[in-house]
Amino acid sequence: MKRFLVRRAATALAVVVALSALCFALLDLAPGSPAASVLEARSGGRPPSAADVARLEREMGLDDPLPVRYGRWVADAVRGDFGVSYGSGRPVSEIIAETAPWTALLTAVAMVFSVAGAIAVGLAAALTRRAWARRAIETALFALGGMPGFVTALLLLWIFAAWLQVLPSGGLNRPGEPITAGVLIPHLILPALALSFGHHFGTYARLVQTGVGRLRGAPHVANARARGLARRTVTARHLLRPGLVPFAARLGVGVGGLIAGAYATEMIFSWPGVGRQTILAAQKEDYPVLAALVLVAGVVVVAANLLGDLAVAWLDPRVRLSGAAPGSPPGGTPGSPPGGGVPETAATPSGPVSSGKAADALH
Amino acid sequence: MRKSALVIGTVAAATGLLATGCGSGGDAGSGKSGGTFTYAIGDEPETLNPALQDEHTDPVTELVFCGLTRHDAANKVVPGLAESWQVGKGGTEYTFKLRSGLTWHDGKPITSKDVKFTVDAVKQAAADAPLSRNFAAVKAVETPDQSTVRFVLSKPFAPLLDAVSMGLLPEHALAGKKLTDAGFGQSPVGSGPFKLTTFKPGQYAELESFGGYYEGKPKLPKIVIKYVPDDTARLIQLKNGEVDGAHVQPQQVAKVKDDGKVRLETYPTADYRALMFNFKRPVFADKAIRQAMNYAVDRDAIVKSVLAGQGSPATGPLDQSPYKSDAAPFTFDPAKVEELMKGAGYAKNGQGLWEKGGKTVRFELSTFAEDSARVAILNVAATQLKQQGFDIVPNPRPKDWVRKHWGDLEAFVVGWGTPYDADSSVFGPFHSSQALDKGGSNYGTYNNPQVDKALEAGRDTMDEGERKAAYADFQKALAEDPPFVWIAYLDTNNAVPKNLTGPAKRTLGHHGYGFFWNAEKWAWS
Numbered sequence: 001m002k003r004f005l006v007r008r009a010a011t012a013l014a015v016v017v018a019l020s021a022l023c024f025a026l027l028d029l030a031p032g033s034p035a036a037s038v039l040e041a042r043s044g045g046r047p048p049s050a051a052d053v054a055r056l057e058r059e060m061g062l063d064d065p066l067p068v069r070y071g072r073w074v075a076d077a078v079r080g081d082f083g084v085s086y087g088s089g090r091p092v093s094e095i096i097a098e099t100a101p102w103t104a105l106l107t108a109v110a111m112v113f114s115v116a117g118a119i120a121v122g123l124a125a126a127l128t129r130r131a132w133a134r135r136a137i138e139t140a141l142f143a144l145g146g147m148p149g150f151v152t153a154l155l156l157l158w159i160f161a162a163w164l165q166v167l168p169s170g171g172l173n174r175p176g177e178p179i180t181a182g183v184l185i186p187h188l189i190l191p192a193l194a195l196s197f198g199h200h201f202g203t204y205a206r207l208v209q210t211g212v213g214r215l216r217g218a219p220h221v222a223n224a225r226a227r228g229l230a231r232r233t234v235t236a237r238h239l240l241r242p243g244l245v246p247f248a249a250r251l252g253v254g255v256g257g258l259i260a261g262a263y264a265t266e267m268i269f270s271w272p273g274v275g276r277q278t279i280l281a282a283q284k285e286d287y288p289v290l291a292a293l294v295l296v297a298g299v300v301v302v303a304a305n306l307l308g309d310l311a312v313a314w315l316d317p318r319v320r321l322s323g324a325a326p327g328s329p330p331g332g333t334p335g336s337p338p339g340g341g342v343p344e345t346a347a348t349p350s351g352p353v354s355s356g357k358a359a360d361a362l363h
Numbered sequence: 364m365r366k367s368a369l370v371i372g373t374v375a376a377a378t379g380l381l382a383t384g385c386g387s388g389g390d391a392g393s394g395k396s397g398g399t400f401t402y403a404i405g406d407e408p409e410t411l412n413p414a415l416q417d418e419h420t421d422p423v424t425e426l427v428f429c430g431l432t433r434h435d436a437a438n439k440v441v442p443g444l445a446e447s448w449q450v451g452k453g454g455t456e457y458t459f460k461l462r463s464g465l466t467w468h469d470g471k472p473i474t475s476k477d478v479k480f481t482v483d484a485v486k487q488a489a490a491d492a493p494l495s496r497n498f499a500a501v502k503a504v505e506t507p508d509q510s511t512v513r514f515v516l517s518k519p520f521a522p523l524l525d526a527v528s529m530g531l532l533p534e535h536a537l538a539g540k541k542l543t544d545a546g547f548g549q550s551p552v553g554s555g556p557f558k559l560t561t562f563k564p565g566q567y568a569e570l571e572s573f574g575g576y577y578e579g580k581p582k583l584p585k586i587v588i589k590y591v592p593d594d595t596a597r598l599i600q601l602k603n604g605e606v607d608g609a610h611v612q613p614q615q616v617a618k619v620k621d622d623g624k625v626r627l628e629t630y631p632t633a634d635y636r637a638l639m640f641n642f643k644r645p646v647f648a649d650k651a652i653r654q655a656m657n658y659a660v661d662r663d664a665i666v667k668s669v670l671a672g673q674g675s676p677a678t679g680p681l682d683q684s685p686y687k688s689d690a691a692p693f694t695f696d697p698a699k700v701e702e703l704m705k706g707a708g709y710a711k712n713g714q715g716l717w718e719k720g721g722k723t724v725r726f727e728l729s730t731f732a733e734d735s736a737r738v739a740i741l742n743v744a745a746t747q748l749k750q751q752g753f754d755i756v757p758n759p760r761p762k763d764w765v766r767k768h769w770g771d772l773e774a775f776v777v778g779w780g781t782p783y784d785a786d787s788s789v790f791g792p793f794h795s796s797q798a799l800d801k802g803g804s805n806y807g808t809y810n811n812p813q814v815d816k817a818l819e820a821g822r823d824t825m826d827e828g829e830r831k832a833a834y835a836d837f838q839k840a841l842a843e844d845p846p847f848v849w850i851a852y853l854d855t856n857n858a859v860p861k862n863l864t865g866p867a868k869r870t871l872g873h874h875g876y877g878f879f880w881n882a883e884k885w886a887w888s
Contacts (some may be wrong), residue, residue, distance in 0.1 A: 270596070
């Protein structure tokens with residue numbers, strides 16, 4: 001287990017370092033001049049002269065070669081200093097501290113919606129004997145799963161804020177008012193629902209449904225029933241718990257998708273989190289903010305994947321003992337193509353579980 | 364199965380509870396008498412330092428800061444922090460007398476030293492401060508006593524009174540720091556009618572009325588400016604009661620008009636759109652062609668279609684200025700186009716295009732591809748010009764490309780104009796000393812000695828009559844040898860609650876800036 005941990009942690013670190021270098025290089029390749037953006041913002045949108053742009057670029061140190069700038073950035077970043085925003089001059093660490101908690105809250109609530117909702121809906125679909133009900137749920141989930149996150153978000157926005165006018169359309173509060181739970185909760189509902197519905201809710205519910213559904217006729221369930229156990233006990237202990245394994249394995253990877261989804265969701269609902277800040281920084285060519293925020297998101301995704309892998313290792317002893325990466329569990333999954341394939345087929349009750357990384361490509 | 368129905372029921376009930384139980388739509392405190400006025404705007408400044416912005420462009424900065432002078436409803440310069448001034452030595456010496464008992468928002472007194480500090484800091488910051496151009500002629504700022512400040516100029520500069528409407532900076536908060544200091548830019552200390560209490564970049568700025576303001580405490584206790592970049596989102600928030608007022612796009616006017624809660628304030632602006640030509644291209648050498656194109660566009664049609672009627676036809680850069688003269692008679696007149704083009708030796712070819720020596724009047728017309736309003740103007744204007752025989756190739760280009768290739772453009776839909784002193788938005792784009800190669804904003808490299816002479820006269824003379832004559836000469840010279848095809852001035856729309864009194868019409872600035880110009884007089888009825 002220790003060796004497995006060390007190996008996974010080392011890989012994760014390498015990924016983060018590679019990500020930072022790639023991100024820095026991409027920013028450099030991107031068209032545009034941050035200095036021009038700054039000057040243009042100051043003059044109310046009027047184009048700055050080439051001489052002024054060149055002077056400011058020198059001042060910002062943008063005329064140094066890329067490796068020099070990257071080295072300087074890494075040296076500072078290691079000490080926790082991500083520089084200052086080109087536009088506002090505020091320390092980037094301050095911007096991260098201000099935005100990260102809101103993204104954490106949004107994604108956490110969305111995750112809770114996803115997990116609770118997916119279990120409830122998935123169970124309902126798996127347990128119902130009415131074909132029409134099952135089909136209705138499946139169709140709804142299919143539609144939800146196929147709809148891009150931003151479309152779900154816009155639909156929710158249109159229905160609840162623009163049309164019914166029962167929920168606020170964005171932000172944390174009415175500006176200037178204290179942020180209390182009573183103020184925050186109504187503001188949180190739409191973005192959290194959008195993020196949850198738009199990202200993996202459908203997949204999760206289907207994973208629960210198939211995970212549980214395939215167990216329904218399993219011998220151990222029949223055996224439990226035959227022993228005269230209460231229906232509730234059978235459902236919770238013999239159907240739900242083992243049936244949730246594929247779903248749980250998928251969650252770690254889902255965090256990455258959730259964070260990716262947070263960019264669009266935060267933009268649409270003016271949620272002042274990391275995602276919105278990243279997009280605003282990209283629009284303004286604010287490289288220090290952009291580089292740091294992309295790195296932060298990268299670290300979180302890598303950490304979530306690592307935790308997901310650990311969870312699978314914990315759930316499935318075969319992974320732990322062999323020390324192999326859980327992406328390719330020993331013995332493979334009967335009936336599923338290598339690498340996961342369609343999530344439903346990965347969820348065979350008897351075999352170990354693919355972490356479902358390939359399924360992520362569906363979103 | 365009963366159980367499954369129960370589960371479904373529970374989920375549905377929970378969702379319903381969430382949606383209705385907590386959904387108040389956020390009306391708390393909106394538009395109530397004595398309450399906060401919350402207003403949504405699209406543009407957010409990077410810094411609230413007035414010296415780092417061009418010409419009164421941000422409402423928050425405008426509310427927090429106050430200059431020696433300010434502008435009245437007619438955009439004329441009137442006393443601000445200075446109660447009076449004298450101009451001496453042929454316009455090279457300005458002596459301002461500060462009002463008594465002035466204080467900064469932090470309670471410290473405002474003295475002549477702050478004025479000197481402000482001007483020195485702006486001059487030193489050079490290109491970091493767009494407005495440093497206005498203080499180039501200032502040789503020294505003297506402070507004979509606490510409330511007297513004297514500007515000594517190297518040569519007369521008529522727009523100086525307008526220039527000192529820029530917000531005054533407090534020396535005690537900025538001494539020893541760079542003008543671009545982020546701390547000051549995020550939590551500034553000013554002397555305007557409203558005091559900044561919170562600034563959350565990307566979200567909102569909260570302002571509180573300032574009791575020490577020289578005209579007395581404003582009646583509105585609080586103003587919140589909320590940054591909502593998306594036009595549709597602003598409209599939704601206005602309708603949903605999340606904000607009390609908002610900047611509204613021309614296409615949204617109809618939707619706001621039916622709303623019972625708000626009133627629409629529609630003001631003209633001095634912000635115009637025009638087709639600029641690159642004079643390094645031989646195709647534009649003959650002024651008859653440029654005159655003809657000025658007669659070939661149907662400005663009324665553009666205002667009606669592209670701007671949804673929210674604007675007015677433009678024939679020159681000073682149409683909204685007190686210095687406007689009737690020099691440019693440009694209207695849509697196909698007969699005049701024909702007369703001018705034939706006079707210049709052109710004849711229509713088989714495709715209906717003007718041709719001379721086997722060459723048509725062919726050029727690419729571009730603009731920022733990201734600016735949908737400009738692209739729409741470009742497309743309609745290009746079609747109209749083509750119908751009149753000009754061989755236009757419409758081609759919007761990304762902002763980023765344009766920034767690096769101003770010199771390579773052939774023609775471009777530009778936006779200029781100021782409601783304040785005429786000089787600041789005509790000297791840059793039209794004086795030959797401001798050509799692109801010299802680092803100026805004359806992007807088309809227009810060079811007309813008559814225009815140069817008139818522009819210099821406009822800035823050098825202190826006599827109002829002479830200034831008027833100079834700008835009349837300028838407009839006449841422009842009409843004869845047009846550097847642009849002027850299209851339209853844009854109107855700007857703001858929705859405010861019906862029970863808010865005070866907003867008053869004034870010709871506003873670039874992008875409709877300046878709506879809050881008299882906010883100290885606003886009140887709930």
